[in-house]
Amino acid sequence: MSGNYNMFHVEVLPPRQDVEDLEVRLERFATRYKRVLDAGYCACITDNAMGNMSFQGTEIIEEYDLPVDAVNVMIHLNTFHSKNVLDNILKSCIDRGIKYLLVISGDGNVRFPKLKPADLGIQGVSSVTAVELLQYINREYTGSFHNGVAFNPYEPEEEEHEKMMKKIDAGAEFVITQPIIDSNPIVDKLISEIDLPVMVEAWMSKKLHLLSDCVGYDIPEDTEYDPIESLKNLQTNYPSGGVYLAMMNYKRQFNLLSEIGRA
Amino acid sequence: MKLSELDRADNYNDVWVLGEIAEGKVHRVTLELLGKAKDLAEKRISAGSKVVCLLLGHQLDGLEKELFSHHADKVIIVDDEALKFFNDSIHASVVTRLVNKYKPEIMISGATSKGRSLMPLVAVKLETGLTADCTGLEIDEDSGLLLQTRPAYGGNIIATIKCEDYRPQMSTVRQGVFKVQPEDVSGTGELISEFVLDEEKQTSLTVLSEEGLDGESRINLHDANVIVTGGRGVKNADGFKVIHDLADAVGGAVGASRATIDSGWISYSHQVGQTGLTVQPEVYIACGVSGQIQHLVGMQSSDFIIAINKDPDAPIMHLADVAIVGDLFEVIPEITKLLSN
Amino acid sequence: MKIVVCVKQVPGTTEVSIDPETKRLIREGVSIEMNPFDTYALEQGILLKEKHGGELVVLSMGPKRAELTLREAIACGADRGVLLNGRPLGGSDTYATSYILSQGIKKIKDVNLVICGKQAVDGDTAQVGPGIAAHLGWPQVTYVSKFIESGESELKLERMHESGSDVSVVELPAVLTVLKDVNIPRIPTLKGRLNSRKVDITIWDETDLETDSEKIGLGGSPTRVVSTRKPDARDKHTIVLKGSASDSARELMKILKTRLEL
Numbered sequence: 001m002s003g004n005y006n007m008f009h010v011e012v013l014p015p016r017q018d019v020e021d022l023e024v025r026l027e028r029f030a031t032r033y034k035r036v037l038d039a040g041y042c043a044c045i046t047d048n049a050m051g052n053m054s055f056q057g058t059e060i061i062e063e064y065d066l067p068v069d070a071v072n073v074m075i076h077l078n079t080f081h082s083k084n085v086l087d088n089i090l091k092s093c094i095d096r097g098i099k100y101l102l103v104i105s106g107d108g109n110v111r112f113p114k115l116k117p118a119d120l121g122i123q124g125v126s127s128v129t130a131v132e133l134l135q136y137i138n139r140e141y142t143g144s145f146h147n148g149v150a151f152n153p154y155e156p157e158e159e160e161h162e163k164m165m166k167k168i169d170a171g172a173e174f175v176i177t178q179p180i181i182d183s184n185p186i187v188d189k190l191i192s193e194i195d196l197p198v199m200v201e202a203w204m205s206k207k208l209h210l211l212s213d214c215v216g217y218d219i220p221e222d223t224e225y226d227p228i229e230s231l232k233n234l235q236t237n238y239p240s241g242g243v244y245l246a247m248m249n250y251k252r253q254f255n256l257l258s259e260i261g262r263a
Numbered sequence: 264m265k266l267s268e269l270d271r272a273d274n275y276n277d278v279w280v281l282g283e284i285a286e287g288k289v290h291r292v293t294l295e296l297l298g299k300a301k302d303l304a305e306k307r308i309s310a311g312s313k314v315v316c317l318l319l320g321h322q323l324d325g326l327e328k329e330l331f332s333h334h335a336d337k338v339i340i341v342d343d344e345a346l347k348f349f350n351d352s353i354h355a356s357v358v359t360r361l362v363n364k365y366k367p368e369i370m371i372s373g374a375t376s377k378g379r380s381l382m383p384l385v386a387v388k389l390e391t392g393l394t395a396d397c398t399g400l401e402i403d404e405d406s407g408l409l410l411q412t413r414p415a416y417g418g419n420i421i422a423t424i425k426c427e428d429y430r431p432q433m434s435t436v437r438q439g440v441f442k443v444q445p446e447d448v449s450g451t452g453e454l455i456s457e458f459v460l461d462e463e464k465q466t467s468l469t470v471l472s473e474e475g476l477d478g479e480s481r482i483n484l485h486d487a488n489v490i491v492t493g494g495r496g497v498k499n500a501d502g503f504k505v506i507h508d509l510a511d512a513v514g515g516a517v518g519a520s521r522a523t524i525d526s527g528w529i530s531y532s533h534q535v536g537q538t539g540l541t542v543q544p545e546v547y548i549a550c551g552v553s554g555q556i557q558h559l560v561g562m563q564s565s566d567f568i569i570a571i572n573k574d575p576d577a578p579i580m581h582l583a584d585v586a587i588v589g590d591l592f593e594v595i596p597e598i599t600k601l602l603s604n
Numbered sequence: 605m606k607i608v609v610c611v612k613q614v615p616g617t618t619e620v621s622i623d624p625e626t627k628r629l630i631r632e633g634v635s636i637e638m639n640p641f642d643t644y645a646l647e648q649g650i651l652l653k654e655k656h657g658g659e660l661v662v663l664s665m666g667p668k669r670a671e672l673t674l675r676e677a678i679a680c681g682a683d684r685g686v687l688l689n690g691r692p693l694g695g696s697d698t699y700a701t702s703y704i705l706s707q708g709i710k711k712i713k714d715v716n717l718v719i720c721g722k723q724a725v726d727g728d729t730a731q732v733g734p735g736i737a738a739h740l741g742w743p744q745v746t747y748v749s750k751f752i753e754s755g756e757s758e759l760k761l762e763r764m765h766e767s768g769s770d771v772s773v774v775e776l777p778a779v780l781t782v783l784k785d786v787n788i789p790r791i792p793t794l795k796g797r798l799n800s801r802k803v804d805i806t807i808w809d810e811t812d813l814e815t816d817s818e819k820i821g822l823g824g825s826p827t828r829v830v831s832t833r834k835p836d837a838r839d840k841h842t843i844v845l846k847g848s849a850s851d852s853a854r855e856l857m858k859i860l861k862t863r864l865e866l
Binding site: 265285286348349350351352355375376377379380381382383384386387388390391392393394395396410411415420421422423424425426427428429466467468469470471472473474475476485531546567569575580581582583584585586587588589590593594596597598600601602 | 697698699702703727729730731732733734735737738739743744745746747764765766767768769770771772773774775778784825826827828829830831832833834842843844845846848849850852853854856857859860863
Binding site for chain 3: 085112
């Protein structure tokens with residue numbers, strides 16, 4: 001599949017560690033995961049999203065012996081791990097045949113350890129971001145992974161562009177944007193400027209206002225929003241990249257995807 | 264001890280300061296507390312209250328002068344090689360015995376790591392109450408009791424605490440909460456020598472050696488006249504560069520809010536706030552700091568507060584003397600430029 | 605080695621309310637977590653157990669919900685958990701709390717090391733660790749930043765003060781409080797979590813602990829909160845500068861110059 005990102009990338013969230021009905025939630029994760037793979041989409045597993053202590057995708061895949069199709073599984077990997085745990089995750093990915101990583105700085109939490117530059121054998125920086133993590137993976141696990149990075153069209157343009165250049169230098173192979181609605185001129189600009197595959201992120205929840213934190217300005221709570229329509233528009237406007245689906249409602253929306261589906 | 268018919272409150276008199284030594288000299292917090300002890304003793308003048316400083320250590324000759332000039336009426340010195348290093352067991356035994364002997368009504372000490380280790384140990388041995396990190400100490404007019412004020416529950420609440428039926432009433436106070444009162448160089452008083460008993464030296468804890476911090480690792484937030492602090496608005500580790508630049512331009516120190524420490528943008532030694540350091544500089548410049556209570560508690564005694572934030576309603580903007588509404592990445596370089604001229 | 609690590613379940617946010625009667629924390633309805641400093645104590649207990657063998661028990665005093673925190677500790681690697689819970693225990697200050705915990709440690713029997721975090725983020729007093737040492741009559745080493753050497757019967761420790769550090773040797777049994785410098789706490793694994801859900805948590809109340817009723821709860825606490833209030837708003841006039849960055853900077857300089865001249 002290498003090089004072909006033109007498909008649906010569906011986010012599957014591991015359960016939080018503190019849930020009461022843990023076994024039920026793990027079953028649900030396994031069911032969704034398999035459903036995504038069976039439909040020919042890529043399952044994208046988050047890494048302690050929003051700083052909530054959850055389980056690692058690799059842990060759940062191992063515990064439940066979930067199938068891995070090299071092209072259809074992507075793991076998020078952030079900088080809030082001890083070096084030990086980081087290497088364990090990467091080795092587990094290699095063991096299981098997981099090849100796609102989304103390397104991000106991530107959301108922290110007092111409870112999480114944080115990688116230090118010295119851990120990764122990197123000097124000259126005061127803290128580890130996605131860039132340094134990328135450098136480490138490409139240096140220590142050369143050729144094992146296809147690493148992607150995030151792009152935020154809502155952050156100051158110049159800063160974000162600079163960051164993107166550093167990420168590309170460090171070996172990024174693909175890009176996933178923050179959620180956009182229908183289209184975004186800054187994303188268009190990015191696509192025209194860089195040579196890498198760019199996947200746009202679709203916000204699949206009707207509650208558009210929850211996106212406020214991400215975009216950095218307040219979206220009113222009662223804003224009318226049809227995620228399926230927006231997804232169709234995204235496909236029309238970005239026909240050659242893939243689409244990353246966040247906040248999807250598996251019950252109501254999953255079956256609609258095949259109709260909207262890509263070639 | 265719990266008060267009873269046989270052991271009444273009026274058996275206990277005087278305000279004690281449990282002193283601390285730093286690098287062979289009297290610790291600044293001890294001097295700050297002596298001034299406060301004087302205030303408290305004055306309010307307990309009806310009980311004939313005196314200010315007493317208890318100092319444990321080794322080679323303490325002459326240190327009592329500074330204690331007298333900072334308003335101690337009495338100084339109790341315990342000078343012994345066994346007290347050369349800070350051995351919690353030995354120090355606690357000696358202090359406990361002396362408190363039982365002299366029966367102070369109130370005993371306060373700095374909330375330094377040594378104070379916070381020793382005082383709770385002593386309080387339980389004495390079977391009395393201790394209130395840590397007090398931000399205020401007053402005498403209640405009606406009862407003559409010590410009113411101990413401290414932030415609680417993450418700093419959202421200021422609590423007033425009393426230790427009514429037990430003596431001594433004990434408190435620790437962080438450096439910088441009270442100011443050193445003007446010296447009286449002619450100050451003098453009674454000097455008492457006490458000793459360490461042989462059995463007190465037999466302990467299962469041995470302190471082998473002590474070392475001061477080297478220059479680099481000690482971020483001198485305590486002594487800085489100007490502190491420039493970066494908060495969440497700094498966005499990442501690189502964002503601290505403008506903070507460092509401004510601090511350099513004013514000859515100040517760099518502080519940080521807890522959010523930035525948690526995110527790994529700067530090391531813990533810079534943290535100002537309830538679980539970090541309490542500071543009292545002349546000028547405090549808070550950049551991209553929202554001003555959560557836990558942070559304010561660490562810097563609200565600053566003489567002059569400047570806040571820079573995009574949000575005009577961030578709590579710190581209401582606390583500040585000057586509130587600049589703007590992007591710190593634009594404003595700070597402008598200030599740094601003007602200062603360099 | 606038989607190690608007890610004391611952990612406390614604390615509110616996860618800073619929005620808590622106060623019971624006007626008892627002036628104590630109302631714990632309902634806020635997110636909860638293991639006191640951050642205790643995670644370091646727990647990790648150290650696990651590391652010592654991995655090195656020397658033996659048993660690691662986590663101990664907590666609190667409402668029934670504190671069981672969740674004990675399970676989290678077991679998921680990380682503790683062998684079992686003990687919760688001290690009972691109405692008369694509530695409302696205790698640090699003196700009474702350390703007394704109750706020390707009774708729990710005595711009942712666990714044959715303990716040779718107690719490890720606590722430096723302080724709890726909701727009370728911030730850092731008094732309970734030393735209080736336990738005093739009640740047990742064991743030596744204490746606080747602010748431990750490094751375990752230089754560890755043996756079955758003694759430990760060599762580095763300790764941090766603001767003004768420097770020291771190295772000490774303590775014979776067991778002893779009570780330690782640790783700093784964040786001491787290790788990097790692990791996150792529970794999935795296997796650990798699944799396992800912890802099968803373990804029974806022991807619950808002891810005041811009768812099990814044989815506590816002296818005069819030394820527990822509000823009645824057994826030498827210190828008492830008599831009033832609470834919101835922090836003062838500073839009584840001052842704030843100068844607000846809203847112009848461009850360069851204008852604001854210039855205004856600020858003017859204000860500072862005037863101030864210096866006064």
